[in-house]
């Protein structure tokens with residue numbers, strides 16, 4: 405049975421857009437393949453992460469993934485000393501050329517940092533404003549509304565699902581899971597299907613369970629499943645810059661194994677399978693706080709317990 409890999413690139417920062425996106429576009433053009441770029445287009449305040457160094461869980465992750473060498477110090481400081489640069493203004497041409505090359509273009513965030521730290525406290529109007537500003541900026545840059553979206557840090561709530569449903573997205577990729585499904589909120593089906601990420605990200609897995617830069621590619625390849633949904637998320641900041649050589653090897657390797665690489669939108673089949681699921685909040689190893697996970701009825705992570713627990 406054939407193995408197909410859906411490839412999504414999350415672009416979180418100004419630096420990742422400027423350096424990582426052109427590198428990845430060149431690599432994809434060499435192999436004549438297409439993927440899905442999820443862009444962050446508003447202010448880059450990702451450096452505010454550094455203020456959270458005081459939290460032990462985050463410090464552990466920074467040290468394990470050697471964050472400064474992984475992301476670059478300029479990312480870690482971006483937005484800490486004042487408002488961060490508006491990525492869609494600074495990197496307009498880079499985003500436009502990725503779309504013009506034929507890559508699927510989706511919205512990741514207006515303000516990635518604000519979303520990942522405050523989404524569970526945002527009301528419907530605030531969520532709508534984030535989505536609207538991001539879609540407007542991408543439309544100004546590429547000439548068309550983004551066809552899909554992916555919530556920053558896999559943080560998605562009922563309110564997010566309901567507000568996204570008002571936008572012309574053909575699907576969203578807001579959670580971790582196993583299969584393409586229709587999300588259900590308070591017993592109501594959301595019209596936009598979810599294409600979940602099935603694989604962990606580099607920073608989640610590196611340095612754990614014996615995974616190193618030397619065996620990381622083999623580890624990911626060993627987790628690909630023939631005949632089933634495989635979705636890998638890479639980051640423009642990581643696989644597009646500091647781990648570019650490693651990712652070039654990965655691409656060469658999977659293409660030599662005749663694995664097809666496709667944008668996520670091409671994984672949608674028509675008509676959609678009737679599978680429905682709720683999205684729950686769970687803690688995943690290597691990731692700070694909760695993430696949204698397709699509830700498959702099996703335990704794919706740990707319940708966060710307490711106030712984080714329950715359907716979202």
Ligand SMILES: [Zn+2]
Nearest residue numbers: 414416556557
């Ligand atoms: Zn992101």
